[in-house]
Amino acid sequence: MRGRLLFVAGAAIGYVLGSRAGHQRYEQIAAGASKVWHSAPVQKQVVKVERAAEAVLPRVVTGLFHVVLWAVKKLLGIQTTPKRGTA
Structure with a gap:
């Protein structure tokens, strides 16, 4: 003890x-x-990254939307047909 x-x-x-x-x-x-x-050098790079992200973000969101939409349709068993000119 x-x-x-x-x-x-x-x-x-x-x-x-x-x-x-x-x-x-x-x-x-x-x-x-x-x-x-x-510090100034780090903040300079932060601004560059923020601008690059702002330029790419709309495409990323659109792509993500389409992936989620595809997944939901597949999960629910909804037939999807590709649009003309995309296949």
Whole structure:
């Protein structure tokens, strides 16, 4: 019984000390990540990616719509015939 009590006490002390050190390290990592994220070169690339995504998004949504429509029709057993000139 004494061994278990000592183990639990040691685990509790280790947890408290570890969580303090862990929290400090987390704050360091978060501050570093924020600094990198807000830097000019990273933000320049973010803008490029946003513009590229905006250009492609309508085609992706349309394609996804057609895939979902096909899947629903297949699931419900609705016959689909290809449009002229698409086959």
